[in-house]
Amino acid sequence: MTAKRMNGAQILLECLAREGVEVIYGYPGGVVLPLYHRFPEYPQLKHVLVRHEQGAAHAADGYARASGRLGVCLATSGPGATNLVTGIATAWMDSVPLLAVTGNVARNLLGKDGFQEADITGITMPITKHNYLVMDVDDLAYTVREAIYIATTGRRGPVLVDIPKDVFIDETSFQWPEEVSVRGYKPTYHGHVGQMRKAAKLIDEARRPLILAGHGVIASGGHDALRDFAEKAGIPVLTTFLGIGSFPADHVLSYGWMGMHGAYHANQAANHADLIIAIGMRFDDRAMGRYSDFNPGCKIVHIDIDPAEIGKNLPVTVPIVGDVKVVLAGLIEEAKPNSHVEWLHWIDKVRTEHPSFTVPETAGLSVQYAVRQIWEVTQGEAVVVTGVGQHQMWVGQHYPFHRPRALISSGGLGTMGYEVPAAIGAAMARPGEVVWSVCGDGGFQMTVQELATAVDQDVNVKFAVMNNGYLGMVRQWQELFYQHNYVSVDTARELCQPDFVKLAEAYGIPARRATAQAEARKAIEWAQATPGPVLVEFVVEPEDNVWPMVPAGASLAETMEEPRPQEVRA
Amino acid sequence: MTPKHTLVALVEDRPGVLNRVASLFRRRGFNIHSLAVGPTEVDGISRMTIVVDGATTQVEQVEKQLYKLIDVVKVSDLTHDRMVARELMLVKVRCNNLNRAEVVQICELFRADIVDVGESTLVIQAVGDEEKLEALLALLKPYGVREVARTGRVAMARGLTSTSVEAEPPDIHLHHMRVGRRPERRLPYVSD
Ligand SMILES: Cc1ncc(C[n+]2csc(CCOP(=O)(O)OP(=O)(O)O)c2C)c(N)n1
Ligand SMILES: [Mg+2]
Numbered sequence: 043m044t045a046k047r048m049n050g051a052q053i054l055l056e057c058l059a060r061e062g063v064e065v066i067y068g069y070p071g072g073v074v075l076p077l078y079h080r081f082p083e084y085p086q087l088k089h090v091l092v093r094h095e096q097g098a099a100h101a102a103d104g105y106a107r108a109s110g111r112l113g114v115c116l117a118t119s120g121p122g123a124t125n126l127v128t129g130i131a132t133a134w135m136d137s138v139p140l141l142a143v144t145g146n147v148a149r150n151l152l153g154k155d156g157f158q159e160a161d162i163t164g165i166t167m168p169i170t171k172h173n174y175l176v177m178d179v180d181d182l183a184y185t186v187r188e189a190i191y192i193a194t195t196g197r198r199g200p201v202l203v204d205i206p207k208d209v210f211i212d213e214t215s216f217q218w219p220e221e222v223s224v225r226g227y228k229p230t231y232h233g234h235v236g237q238m239r240k241a242a243k244l245i246d247e248a249r250r251p252l253i254l255a256g257h258g259v260i261a262s263g264g265h266d267a268l269r270d271f272a273e274k275a276g277i278p279v280l281t282t283f284l285g286i287g288s289f290p291a292d293h294v295l296s297y298g299w300m301g302m303h304g305a306y307h308a309n310q311a312a313n314h315a316d317l318i319i320a321i322g323m324r325f326d327d328r329a330m331g332r333y334s335d336f337n338p339g340c341k342i343v344h345i346d347i348d349p350a351e352i353g354k355n356l357p358v359t360v361p362i363v364g365d366v367k368v369v370l371a372g373l374i375e376e377a378k379p380n381s382h383v384e385w386l387h388w389i390d391k392v393r394t395e396h397p398s399f400t401v402p403e404t405a406g407l408s409v410q411y412a413v414r415q416i417w418e419v420t421q422g423e424a425v426v427v428t429g430v431g432q433h434q435m436w437v438g439q440h441y442p443f444h445r446p447r448a449l450i451s452s453g454g455l456g457t458m459g460y461e462v463p464a465a466i467g468a469a470m471a472r473p474g475e476v477v478w479s480v481c482g483d484g485g486f487q488m489t490v491q492e493l494a495t496a497v498d499q500d501v502n503v504k505f506a507v508m509n510n511g512y513l514g515m516v517r518q519w520q521e522l523f524y525q526h527n528y529v530s531v532d533t534a535r536e537l538c539q540p541d542f543v544k545l546a547e548a549y550g551i552p553a554r555r556a557t558a559q560a561e562a563r564k565a566i567e568w569a570q571a572t573p574g575p576v577l578v579e580f581v582v583e584p585e586d587n588v589w590p591m592v593p594a595g596a597s598l599a600e601t602m603e604e605p606r607p608q609e610v611r612a
Numbered sequence: 613m614t615p616k617h618t619l620v621a622l623v624e625d626r627p628g629v630l631n632r633v634a635s636l637f638r639r640r641g642f643n644i645h646s647l648a649v650g651p652t653e654v655d656g657i658s659r660m661t662i663v664v665d666g667a668t669t670q671v672e673q674v675e676k677q678l679y680k681l682i683d684v685v686k687v688s689d690l691t692h693d694r695m696v697a698r699e700l701m702l703v704k705v706r707c708n709n710l711n712r713a714e715v716v717q718i719c720e721l722f723r724a725d726i727v728d729v730g731e732s733t734l735v736i737q738a739v740g741d742e743e744k745l746e747a748l749l750a751l752l753k754p755y756g757v758r759e760v761a762r763t764g765r766v767a768m769a770r771g772l773t774s775t776s777v778e779a780e781p782p783d784i785h786l787h788h789m790r791v792g793r794r795p796e797r798r799l800p801y802v803s804d
Contacts, residue, residue, distance in 0.1 A: 167632060168639055172682040175627070192682060225777065226624060226685040350676035353669070 045215035050179045050205065051077040053216055054143070055084045057186040060218065063114050063141075065090060065105060065470055067098035067463075069125075071118025072158065073145035073207035090470075090499060093491035095122050097463035099129020100489070103138050104464030107450045108425060109471035110263070112139045112194050119146045120158030123204070124165065128457060131169040133200040135454025136284060137261060139193045140200035142166075148208040149177060163204050171199035179212035184219045191222045196229030197348040198261060229347060233364035233372055241319075241343045241360045242376035245275055248317035248341070250385045253279040254300070254329075257453070258322015258346060259288035260446040264367035268321065269293070271374045276381035277319065278389060280308045282329045283438055284453040285322070291442035297389055298398070300598070301329040303435040306590045307393040309598040312337060314388070319343045322366040325355040326454070331598040345369050396603060398590055399439040404583060405559075409433050409508045412562050412580045413440040416478055416506065419566045425450065425468050425477045429461035429485030432514035435588045437480050459488030462505070466492060469501035476502055476570060483509040483542070484533060493549040496575040504569040505551075505577040507542050510584045511535065518587045534584075546577035553577040616645060617671045618697060618767045620775045621660040621678055622652065622686040629683045633660060636681065642666055642674055646699075646764030657685065657777055661766045688775045690767050697767040701745045702727070703736045706756035715755055722748045733758060 048056065054077065058066070065088045070078050081089050092098045095117040102113030113133075117126050123144040133140040146152065147159045163173045172192050174185050185203060193201040245251055259268050265288050272279050272295050279289045281299045289296050300308040309331070312318070318340055323329070330336050333355055341359040344352055345366055352361040362369050401410040413436050416424070426441055428434040428451040443449050450468050452460040465479035486507050496503055511534025520528050533539055546553035554569075556562040556578060565578045589604035623629045630649060637644050645663040652659045664671060671689060678687045690697075707715045712734070719726055719736055722744065728735035738748050742765070749757065769775070 163628065164631070167628075167635055224682060227682045348680070350673065350680050352676075354673060 045217050047213055048216040049076070049080075049213045050182050050210040051080040052083065053179065053182045053214075054186060054205070054210070055080055055087060056216060057183055057218075058114065059084055059086055061112070061187070061190050063112065064088060066114045066116050067092050067101040067105075067467065068116030069095050069098055069118065069122055071122050071145065073119045073147060074116065074210070076207065076210040077116075077145065089116075090495065092463065092495050094489065095125030096128050096459070097489055097492040097495065099126045099140070099142065100132065100457075100460050100463035101467035101470075101492070101495070102140055103129060103133045103460075104427060104450055104467030105471040106133070106138050106140055106467075107136075107464075108447055108468035110261075110447065111471070112141055112190060113467065114141045114143070116143045117145075118158070119144060119162075120160045123160050123162040127165060127169070130166055130200045130202065132452050132455045132457045132460060134169040134171075136257060136452065137198050138200065139198040141190055141193055142170075142200060142202040144202065144204045145210070146175070146204050146206045149206045152206060162202065166202050169200070170202050173202040173204065175204045175206075176209055177206070179209050179214045182209065183217060184222075187219050188222050188224060192224070192227060196227070197258075230349070230363050231347070231365040231368050233345070233362040233369035235372075237360055237362045238369070238372050238376055241362060242373060242378075244317055244341055244343060244360060245277075245319065245373075246378050246380070249382070250315045250388075251275070251277045251317040251319060251382065252311055252315035253277050254282065254312070254318055254320045254323055255279055255285045255288045256282045256321065256323020257284035257288075258366050259285060260322075262322060262347070262366040262368075264322065264365075264370050265289065265446045267367050267370035267374065271370050271377065274374055274379055275377040276379070278311065278382070278386060280304075280312060282323050282326065282453075284451070286438055286449045287443040287446045288322075290444040292444055297393070299438060302331075302592045302594075303439070303588050303590065304329075305393070305398040306396040306601055306603055307389055307398065309590070309592065309601045310392050310396075311389045313598050315340055317341045317343065319345070321345045321370070322347075324348075324351045327355075330355070331592045331600070332596055335597045335599070337598075398603075400604065401440070402583070402586060406583055407557060407559055407562055407580060408583045408586055409436045409510070409580070410440050411559060412506065412508065412556075412566075412582065413437055413480065415563050415566050416480075417441045419563070419570050420476060420478065423476075424448070425472055425475055427451065427461055427465040427468055427477060427479045429480070429482040430456045430458045430515075431482045431485065432510070432518065432586070432588050433480055433482050433508040435515075458482065458485035461485055462489040463492045463495070465503045465505070466496050466499060466501050469503045470499060476504065478504045478506055481505055481507045482514065483507055483511065483539065484513045486542070487540070490545065493546065493551060493575070497550055500574050502573060503575050505546070505575065506569075507577065507579045508582055509534070509539075509542065509579050510582050510586070511539065512584055515588070517585070521585070521587070522591075523593065542577065542579040551575050551577050553579070555579045555581065557581040615665075615667075615691075617664050617666060617668075617689055617691045618695065618765060619662045619664065619671070619675065619678070620688045620690055620767065621662065621684055622775060622777050623658050623660060624683040624685065625651070625656050625658045626683055629658070632681050632683060633662075633678065636677055637664070637674070640674065640677060642670070648764040648766050650766075654777060661764070663765050685777045686775055688769075690769055693773060694770040695767050696770060697741055697765050698739055699742060699745060699765050700763045701738045701748075702759075702761045703738070703749065703752060703757060704759040705734050705736060705752045706732060706758060707734055708732060711755060715752070718748070718751050724748060
C-alpha cells in the first residue's frame with residue numbers, strides 16, 4: 043500500500059480525527075491559514091470560533107473537565123499564541139488534559155523577530171507538561187500522537203505543539219505511527235504492594251482516620267472505588283475544593299470540604315485526625331493552611347500518580363505512587379471492615395455546635411440564597427461552572443454535589459474569566475444537560491465577548507451573574523486585613539459597570555434581573571426552562587463575607603467563624 | 613553551608629533540553645553550582661552532571677521534578693555513592709624568563725600540563741577534584757592569573773553501579789534518530 047501524500051495541515055487534522063477529537067476551539071491568523079484552508083476536508087472536526095484565544099483555551103479546558111477527554115485549542119503565532127497562556131496555565135495547575143496547537147512564522151524566519159513571532163515553546167515551558175516545535179513535516183504525525191499520549195496519561199496536563207507556517211504547507215507521505223513510546227515518560231499506575239500493606243496496617247490501627255479526596259479521584263474515575271473504600275473501612279471523607287463531587291455530598295460519611303473557606307468542622311477534623319489518607323490531592327496551601335503547624339503527629343498515607351507530589355509540601359508516612367482508581371481497588375481488598383463511631387460522633391458534634399455554611403438572614407438577596415435556589419430548581423443535577431472569588435466559594439458551600447465532573451472551577455490558578463468560556467466547553471461536552479455558569483460581576487467582564495460564541499453554538503448555558511458591585515473577594519480581604527481600606531474594588535458605584543441585562547440582549551441572549559428573593563426564584567425557573575443561552579443578573583448584598591475563613595498564612599486551627607451580630611457591632 | 617549534591621541526569625539529546633533543566637532549577641529556587649553536559653555511550657543521550665546546593669530532602673524533590681521532564685530519562689544522586697569526580701581547568705598565567713621555571717615546577721607537582729607557551733604567558737591544563745584545582749590556583753595567583761576556564765564537575769560511581777538507559781524499540785529509535793532529536797538545521801529558541 044502506498045502511503046497517502048499529504049501536507050502538514052492535512053496531517054495535523056488527520057491525526058486529530060484519528061485520535062477521536064471532535065471539537066477544536068480556535069481563532070485564525072496569518073500563519074495558520076494553510077491549516078484553516080483544509081478544515082472543510084474534515085467535517086468530523088468541528089472548529090468553534092471563539093472571540094479571544096484565552097476563551098479557546100478555557101473552553102477546551104471546560105470541555106476536558108466535563109467529559110474527561112482531551113480538550114483542543116488552536117491559535118495563530120505571536121499574539122494569538124500568547125493569548126492562550128492564561129488558559130494553558132489554568133489547565134496546568136489543575137492537571138487538565140489539553141492540546142494547544144499554535145502556528146509560528148516560517149522556519150527561515152524563526153529567531154529573526156519577524157512579524158508576529160513569539161517563542162511560545164519557551165514561554166510555555168514551565169506551564170506545560172511538555173511542548174514541541176515541529177521543524178519537519180515528517181515529524182508531525184508522531185509528534186501529535188506523542189503530545190496527545192502525554193497530555194492524556196499519567197498525571198494529565200496541557201501539551202503545546204508549535205508548527206511553523208511552511209511545515210503546514212510541506213508535503214510528505216502520511217504514516218500513522220501505531221506505537222508511541224517515550225523512554226523518559228513511564229507513569230506508574232499500579233501501587234507498590236508492600237506500600238499498600240503498610241498503608242492498610244496504619245488504616246487498621248488508626249482511631250481517628252480521615253480521607254482527604256482531591257481532584258485526582260475525579261481525574262482517574264475513582265469515585266466509586268473511593269465510596270466503596272470509605273464504606274468498608276468506615277472512614278469519614280473530606281474533599282479539597284477541586285475534589286468536590288468525588289464523594290457524594292449526601293453520603294453519611296461525607297463531611298464536606300476543608301480549607302480556607304471549607305467547613306469549620308472539616309478543618310477541625312483534619313487537625314484532630316491521627317491518620318490522614320490523602321487521595322489524588324497535593325496538599326495545596328489553600329486546603330491545608332500553614333504547613334508548619336498542620337496537625338503535628340498525624341500520620342499521612344499519600345496516594346498520588348505523581349511521585350513529585352510525595353513529600354513536596356508535607357512529610358508523608360506511607361506514600362503510594364499510582365493511579366487512584368487502581369490503588370483504591372487494591373486497598374479495598376487489604377482494608378478491614380471498621381466503623382469509627384466515636385470519631386464520627388466527635389466530628390458530628392463539632393458540626394452541630396459550629397454550623398458553617400449558613401444563609402444570611404436578610405430580606406435582600408444573597409449569593410448563598412441564589413445558589414441554594416439554583417440547586418433546588420436544578421434538583422442538584424446541573425453542571426456548575428464558576429468564576430473566581432466569593433461566588434465561587436459560595437457555590438462550593440451551598441450547592442451540594444453528588445457526582446464527579448459536576449463542579450468545574452479554576453482552583454489552582456484561580457483564573458477570573460474562566461466561567462464564561464469554560465461553561466461553553468462544558469455544555470458542548472455534555473449535550474442534553476443544563477450548565478449553570480455562576481459568574482462574578484468582575485470575572486464575567488474579563489471574557490464577556492464569548493457570549494457571542496455561546497450564541498453561535500446555541501449552548502444550554504445559564505449565566506448567573508452574581509452582581510455584588512465589588513471585586514468581592516478582594517474587598518473582603520481589604521475589609522478584614524487592610525482596615526476596611528477599599529482601593530479599586532468598587533466596580534459599580536465608583537467605576538463604570540455595564541447593564542448586564544442589556545449587554546446580554548445586545549448579543550441576542552434573553553436576560554432578566556433579580557433583585558429580591560421571590561424574583562430570584564422565578565428567574566431561575568425561567569432560565570432553567572428557556573432553551574439555549576440565557577442570563578440572569580442577581581443584584582446581591584454588596585458587602586457580605588465568605589465564612590468560615592482561614593486567614594492567608596494561618597493554620598487550620600485558627601479557622602475564623604462567622605462573627606455573631608454583636609461582634610460585628612463592637 | 614548547605615551540602616553540595618552531585619546529580620547525574622541522562623537526557624534526550626534534543627533542542628531545548630538544557631533550557632528545560634535550567635528553567636526547572638530556577639523556578640524551584642535551586643542554586644546550580646556547576647553543570648556539565650556531553651554525549652554518552654548511547655547515541656541520542658546526553659549526560660548532565662549537576663552540582664547543587666541544598667538539604668537532602670530538597671534535593672530529592674529536585675530529582676523527582678527532573679524526572680517529570682519528558683526529556684529526562686534517568687536521574688541519580690551520586691553524593692552518597694563512592695564516586696570519581698573530576699573537573700578540567702585551563703589557566704592563563706603571567707610569567708617571564710625569570711620565573712617561568714618556578715611555574716613549570718608547580719605544574720609538575722600538580723601533574724598539570726602546559727598546553728601553550730607565549731612570551732609572557734603560559735596556558736596550564738589541570739585535571740582533578742575541586743580541592744586540587746583550588747590549591748593550584750592559589751599557588752599560581754602571585755604570578756598573575758589572567759584567565760580561568762573550568763568545565764564544572766563530571767562524575768561517575770565507582771564499581772559496578774552505573775547510570776545508564778534502556779534502549780528504545782528499534783522503529784521508535786529509528787524515528788527519533790531521523791527526526792527531531794538531531795535536526796540538521798540549526799534551531800532557534802534553544803540555549804544549548
Ligand atoms: C485574572 C485574575 N485577576 C485577578 C484576580 C484576583 N482576584 C481574586 S477574586 C477577585 C475578585 C473577583 O470579583 P468578582 O468576579 O466580582 O467575584 P466576587 O468575589 O465579587 O464574587 C480578584 C480580583 C484573579 N483571581 N484572577
Ligand atoms: Mg463581584
